[in-house]
Amino acid sequence: MNILVNGRTLDFPNEKATIAELLESYQIQKKIAVVEHNKQIVKKTDYEHTKLADGDHVEIVHFVGGG
Amino acid sequence: MTERYSRQERFTPIGPGGQAQLANKHVFIVGAGALGCANAEMLTRAGVGKITIIDRDYIEWSNLGRQQLYTENDAASLKTKASAAEQRLRAMNSEIKVQGIAQEFEAETAEALVDGADFLIDGTDNFQTRFVINDVAAKIKVPWVYGGCLKSYGIVLPIVPGTTPCLHCLIDHLPQEGSTCDTVGIIGPAVQMTAAYQSAECLKFLTGHSMTVEMVYADVWGREYSSINISGLLNPECPSCSRDAVFPYLKKEKGLKTAMLCGRNTVQVRPDQLSTLSLSDLSSHLENVTDRMKENAELLMFHVEDVRFVVFKDGRTLIHGTENVEEAKKLYQKYIGA
Numbered sequence: 001m002n003i004l005v006n007g008r009t010l011d012f013p014n015e016k017a018t019i020a021e022l023l024e025s026y027q028i029q030k031k032i033a034v035v036e037h038n039k040q041i042v043k044k045t046d047y048e049h050t051k052l053a054d055g056d057h058v059e060i061v062h063f064v065g066g067g
Numbered sequence: 068m069t070e071r072y073s074r075q076e077r078f079t080p081i082g083p084g085g086q087a088q089l090a091n092k093h094v095f096i097v098g099a100g101a102l103g104c105a106n107a108e109m110l111t112r113a114g115v116g117k118i119t120i121i122d123r124d125y126i127e128w129s130n131l132g133r134q135q136l137y138t139e140n141d142a143a144s145l146k147t148k149a150s151a152a153e154q155r156l157r158a159m160n161s162e163i164k165v166q167g168i169a170q171e172f173e174a175e176t177a178e179a180l181v182d183g184a185d186f187l188i189d190g191t192d193n194f195q196t197r198f199v200i201n202d203v204a205a206k207i208k209v210p211w212v213y214g215g216c217l218k219s220y221g222i223v224l225p226i227v228p229g230t231t232p233c234l235h236c237l238i239d240h241l242p243q244e245g246s247t248c249d250t251v252g253i254i255g256p257a258v259q260m261t262a263a264y265q266s267a268e269c270l271k272f273l274t275g276h277s278m279t280v281e282m283v284y285a286d287v288w289g290r291e292y293s294s295i296n297i298s299g300l301l302n303p304e305c306p307s308c309s310r311d312a313v314f315p316y317l318k319k320e321k322g323l324k325t326a327m328l329c330g331r332n333t334v335q336v337r338p339d340q341l342s343t344l345s346l347s348d349l350s351s352h353l354e355n356v357t358d359r360m361k362e363n364a365e366l367l368m369f370h371v372e373d374v375r376f377v378v379f380k381d382g383r384t385l386i387h388g389t390e391n392v393e394e395a396k397k398l399y400q401k402y403i404g405a
């Protein structure tokens with residue numbers, strides 16, 4: 001399925017993917033991530049069971065320590 | 068001398084009124100590394116009346132690639148970042164007050180250090196210090212702006228304590244990152260872009276505008292951009308910014324814990340809350356800095372800078388070859404990230 005991640009189309013192979021799996025594919029730890037799914041902020045506790053569907057818009061911003 | 072700021076004054080949102088406001092403000096910059104240098108130069112040239120910049124380190128050759136206030140001479144003479152930055156900033160603008168402080172920004176002294184500041188800038192390279200900034204900013208009710216960068220991207224978030232979500236509202240425990248600028252690298256353009264967003268928010272606040280409540284992410288190499296409005300994530304029970312705040316990072320209830328292992332020339336470093344660290348991700352990042360590395364299901368061992376790290380998968384780390392706790396903390400932040 002195709003999802004729009006940070007404005008870019010991503011062809012995600014897993015049809016039943018969750019937000020948690022998407023973060024994993026980017027190697028982003030969930031505790032430092034802020035995720036917006038179709039314009040709604042997703043609570044960290046909901047990452048595991050929030051399913052993605054074709055055409056969804058996802059924004060991911062994650063904290064980093066460097067500087 | 069008003070000629071100096073004429074272009075900035077012609078920018079309508081600032082104008083001569085905003086410029087006059089800047090002259091009466093005090094910005095405190097924590098960290099004089101890449102982000103600290105870039106922010107300090109912009110704000111010095113912009114005419115912020117007083118700038119204080121604090122850093123615990125001295126200048127090394129590996130800093131010159133992106134820490135814009137320093138020269139080869141500074142690195143050769145092992146100058147502290149604080150004194151070199153002070154000198155350079157004063158040479159850029161003699162109309163303002165600049166002070167460099169060669170100290171660690173830590174829980175015990177933070178509040179006294181930032182006394183009188185109107186705004187704090189995050190120029191650090193680790194979460195431990197950022198959480199101290201977050202707590203002290205909330206305690207004295209002064210806004211600050213988080214900035215972080217890695218590889219070719221950066222993240223920026225302005226924080227008005229009690230009004231917009233703070234760092235603690237968004238991250239409940241000191242994270243162990245597993246990748247740092249020292250292991251996976253950083254490019255100058257990412258630093259400049261991140262600092263530009265930070266300084267712009269600072270200038271907004273100091274000239275009476277409200278800052279954005281969006282957390283921004285931008286990748287200057289991959290040309291990716293994202294921005295999320297996080298106003299809904301303010302935690303009314305936040306231990307750092309709510310009405311009942313206890314400032315756990317100022318009290319050292321939270322943060323990096325260190326212990327000297329007597330007689331073993333070893334320091335143990337661990338975050339306040341242990342959690343699973345991906346040793347395989349960590350080892351892939353460390354391949355850039357060491358070729359002496361061993362890994363099993365429980366731990367990862369590697370040699371770097373004359374010390375030997377043993378990292379357990381819960382994040383607890385032994386650093387063999389030093390008895391200096393501060394040094395060990397620095398090494399942990401450099402290679403594991405926290």
Ligand SMILES: [Zn+2]
Nearest residue numbers: 233236305308
């Ligand atoms: Zn908070």
